[in-house]
Amino acid sequence: MITIEQAVRKLKSRLDPLGTEEIPVLKSAGRILREDLSSPHAIPPFDKSAMDGYAVRAADVADASVEAPAVLKVLEDIPAGQVGNFRLRKGTTARIMTGAPLPAGADAVVMVEDTVMAPEGVLIRKAATRGANVGPAGEDVKKGETVLTAGTLLGAAEMGMIAATGRSRIEVSIRPKVRIVSTGSEILKPGVKLRPGHIYDANGYSLTGLAGERGAEARFLGIAADRKGALEQKIAQAEDADLLVLSGGVSVGDYDLVQDILLGLGVEQIFHKVRIKPGMPTFAGVRGTSFVLGLPGHPVSCMVTFMLFAGVIIDTMLGRNTAGPRRTTAILSDSLRLKPARRKYLRGIVENSDGRLVVSPYHAQESGVLKSMVAADVLIEVAEGVTELEAGRPVDIVYF
Ligand code: AMP
Numbered sequence: 001m002i003t004i005e006q007a008v009r010k011l012k013s014r015l016d017p018l019g020t021e022e023i024p025v026l027k028s029a030g031r032i033l034r035e036d037l038s039s040p041h042a043i044p045p046f047d048k049s050a051m052d053g054y055a056v057r058a059a060d061v062a063d064a065s066v067e068a069p070a071v072l073k074v075l076e077d078i079p080a081g082q083v084g085n086f087r088l089r090k091g092t093t094a095r096i097m098t099g100a101p102l103p104a105g106a107d108a109v110v111m112v113e114d115t116v117m118a119p120e121g122v123l124i125r126k127a128a129t130r131g132a133n134v135g136p137a138g139e140d141v142k143k144g145e146t147v148l149t150a151g152t153l154l155g156a157a158e159m160g161m162i163a164a165t166g167r168s169r170i171e172v173s174i175r176p177k178v179r180i181v182s183t184g185s186e187i188l189k190p191g192v193k194l195r196p197g198h199i200y201d202a203n204g205y206s207l208t209g210l211a212g213e214r215g216a217e218a219r220f221l222g223i224a225a226d227r228k229g230a231l232e233q234k235i236a237q238a239e240d241a242d243l244l245v246l247s248g249g250v251s252v253g254d255y256d257l258v259q260d261i262l263l264g265l266g267v268e269q270i271f272h273k274v275r276i277k278p279g280m281p282t283f284a285g286v287r288g289t290s291f292v293l294g295l296p297g298h299p300v301s302c303m304v305t306f307m308l309f310a311g312v313i314i315d316t317m318l319g320r321n322t323a324g325p326r327r328t329t330a331i332l333s334d335s336l337r338l339k340p341a342r343r344k345y346l347r348g349i350v351e352n353s354d355g356r357l358v359v360s361p362y363h364a365q366e367s368g369v370l371k372s373m374v375a376a377d378v379l380i381e382v383a384e385g386v387t388e389l390e391a392g393r394p395v396d397i398v399y400f
């Protein structure tokens with residue numbers, strides 16, 4: 001049985017980023033940028049006033065005070081969106097609004113609150129130094145500066161930044177088509193009446209949610225009973241999939257048919273069984289450019305293995321430049337006793353306690369307890385071979 005690192009390496013060696021498409025920046029939240037983006041101009045493009053007031057030559061008002069104001073002649077008014085007509089010479093000023101470009105010759109702005117109008121001009125009642133109340137050209141971004149690189153996940157700040165460079169459309173990754181199938185003759189579609197010996201499908205829904213959150217174009221294809229014909233029919237519906245994810249039917253039970261059927265359909269096995277808990281029976285394969293994961297049916301195992309393996313596949317297809325979810329360490333709240341076999345991923349709840357990150361393992365770690373996933377926000381990663389973890393020691397955590 002291979003380790004998770006080996007399994008991930010095997011997957012990555014078979015994966016390439018998908019192509020790109022051009023979309024409006026307004027629709028780009030959650031997408032992955034696939035070009036390096038630089039600004040063709042400085043941002044802001046000109047020295048601009050940060051206040052409503054008077055554009056001045058700092059030298060003219062260097063000694064100004066309430067008792068001895070500087071008197072300046074007002075040449076013009078410069079509202080935002082207009083450019084001044086005059087160069088300031090000694091003893092002159094221009095009325096200026098926030099966001100308007102400084103007129104030639106000006107090097108500071110005095111806020112209107114520090115001025116008084118008088119018959120002979122405007123009285124400047126406070127000294128200003130060079131650059132006061134001025135947002136210099138390029139304060140945010142220099143001309144030609146790279147503001148975002150290919151592989152970046154786009155959110156609100158990135159959308160604003162892209163727009164500020166003047167672009168309205170950008171090149172992003174095509175979203176991988178992830179198709180999801182739940183398998184098991186006991187699995188019922190929510191919404192119908194519960195029958196004896198049956199349970200409602202949880203996996204189809206949690207996996208569709210996970211795939212969407214990860215940036216895929218996710219579609220749930222429904223439930224297949226543990227029969228060859230039923231399974232093959234569902235798999236056929238996933239023809240267009242970049243990644244087909246099946247849950248259930250990958251263990252060694254009499255009705256665990258998924259692996260055999262996939263191999264029979266010409267899927268090449270990448271791995272089957274990984275030394276992790278939960279999630280040991282996970283199957284991965286590929287046919288052409290279409291990947292397939294067979295995940296264990298237990299609702300927790302299924303979500304955890306999706307995060308570990310489908311996450312890698314989707315991230316790579318998307319061409320993301322940050323590898324996987326955020327990891328860090330936290331202090332363990334309670335001592336843990338564990339079986340030594342296999343790498344473990346326990347469900348944990350993180351809290352900030354006196355400025356330290358503390359993680360508590362959820363009280364029920366069985367792979368059928370889906371409530372643990374609802375309650376938890378991280379997986380606690382425990383190395384193979386570890387049988388005891390003392391309370392108070394740091395442990396590795398991986399955010400969902
Ligand atoms: P399997 O991997 O098919 O052996 O299933 C393992 C366990 O997970 C069994 O108890 C199944 O009933 C349960 N299970 C399988 N698929 C689902 C599903 N879609 N939703 C909820 N539980 C499931």
Ligand code: MG
Nearest residue numbers: 184248249297
């Ligand atoms: Mg089953």
